[in-house]
Amino acid sequence: MTTTKADPVNEASGEGTLERPAAGKIVCNACPVLCQISEGRTGACDRYANAKGVLTRVDPLLLMSQVVSADGAVVPFDSGEPWDGTVLPDAPVFVTGVGSGTTYPDYKPAPFIVSSRHAGVDMVTVVTEGIFSYCSFKVKIDTDRYIGPERAPIRSQGEVVGHVTTMEYGSQMLSLGGVQHLTGGSKKEGRAACDTMLALGNRQAVDLEIENGAKLVVQAGRAPVINGVAERRMRVGCGSATIGIFAKQWLAHVDEVIVVDDHITGVLTEHQAGRFLDMRPGGVKVTGRKSTPGRYFQVANPGLGWGGTDITDPLAIVKAIDPKEAWPGERILMVSTTGEDCAYFVLDGALQPVPAPIPAEVKKVVDRIGENCEPALCTVLFLGGAGGSLRAGVTENPVALTRSIKELLVQVTCGGAPTYIWPGGGIMVMVDVTRMPENAFGWVPTPAIVAPIEFTMRLADYARLGGHMDRVQPLESVLRRERYRLAGWDAANPWPVP
Ligand code: SF4
Secondary structure: OEEEEEOHHHOOOOOOEEEEEOOOOEEOOOOOOOOEEOOOOEOOOOOEEEEOOEEEEOOOEEEEEOOOOOOOOOOOEOOOOOOOOOOOOOOOEEEOOOOOOOOOOOOOOOOEEEEEEEOOEEEEEEEEEEEEOOEEEEEEEEOOOOOOOOOOEEEEOOEEEEEEEEEEOOEEEEEEEOHHHHHOOOHHHHHHHHHHHHHHHOOOOEEEEEOOOOEEEEOOOOOOEEOOEEOOEEOOOOHHHHHHHHHHHHOOOOOEEEEEOOOOEEEOOOOHHHHHOOOOOOOEEEOOEEEEOOEEEOOOOEOOOHHHEOOOOHHHHEEEEOOOOOOOOOEEEEEEOOOOOEEEEEEOOOOOEEEOOOOHHHHHHHHHHHHOOEEOOEEEEEEEEOOOHHHHHOEOOHHHHHHHHHOOOOEEEEOOEEOEEOOOOOOEEEEEHHHOOOOOOEEEOOOEEEEEEEEEEEHHHHHHOOEOHHHEEEHHHHHHHOOEEEEEOOOOOOOOOO
8 A cells, every 4th residue: 555645856846746655665756766765774876865754865966166165265176075155255156966866757857957147147057967878988098008809898797898999099999888788788787887887987996808808997097907017108109100209319329220019010211210311221121011111010919018019029020131231230229119118139240130238328219208108097988968858857848958059058067077069969978087076976777877967058048948947046045955065166177157
């Protein structure tokens, strides 16, 4: 036997009623799961709780301010420090979607539609936590090392949660999560994908295993760990580019340089850079497929060795030494694209390369390759489709929001962080998770990812696009009614209200 009671979420507005069990539980209607929550407990996602019979968002609403506490103390970005609740006069405060709550079943207006005034113009920010069924994380790993074949499945908790995509310049791209893994496979796969995505978004370390490839530890803003070894340097360029950059600095100190690279291995005296400097051909012939003079593809197999190849002995790629060109005493440097691996040889009377100590002037240039490498990092971008029912929380005419965003009338942010909106249909939003507040992402067991999103525009434009004008409230009203915490604004992010 159940009784019908006002939905606690909507009691303030008088909207909506829900059935609930008589045994003192309340029903959360913030997502389709409709958890029945006992007093003092939280629902499945830990985002909502039953606090003395009232459905309560566990995390307080996150406000961010450029000017902080009343005594002038600067509250560091996302410090979690308590705030006395005073907003300085004229202090710009931005209401983020973090802790704001969701709007399922979608027809309801967003939890907060906050008015403000900037430079004499009335503005409004529509604030919500979107439930993203269609979303994924695009991850860039700065490494030359071979982590696995393109299109290889990536596993977490034994389940396929993504795949290897293209190799880019000094980096390897991964696609993790996505609706096919969330809902298109088994329940276990969906849960593993959701766990992986949640951890990535919240900047936690994630263990991944690539089929026929490497084991990775990926964490936003940190160096990738490949088979237990933390990557240090992102290569300065491909082998050909490295030749071009440093050719002049090698001239007079060495007779031949071979930059070993899985993509393009460069041979200095044959390369256009060496010819331009009138270098004598060194006669060292390397394996692989010649692309253009001094540039060779596939000198070895991909791997974890020199320059993303599988070699550990650089002479393994020397196919022949041409006696018509080479000469006894010829000085040869072999080096990787990060400068982490190098070897120096001098040809003996039989034109055989003999290892020799690397001269200081040559070592200086090798060190400069290292100096020009940037730290290897993992970059994690959230990609979510906000063009669906989420728009109903903003306007009664959803396509008007899509058009207004495309016409740049609406600024879209995620937890205050700037986003990139993909051209074309829908509202495909992409954001760097390191620019968002910590722990900004949540989940629901459908499964789907919950992410903060804010739409800021002129109040007049909001009215024009069919916005929920009767729900617009000033910041003061939010401050009066809501539990919130204040954090300092991340100075690296542009202020979202123009
Ligand atoms: S899982 Fe859904 S219904 Fe359950 S507490 Fe979380 S938001 Fe509410």
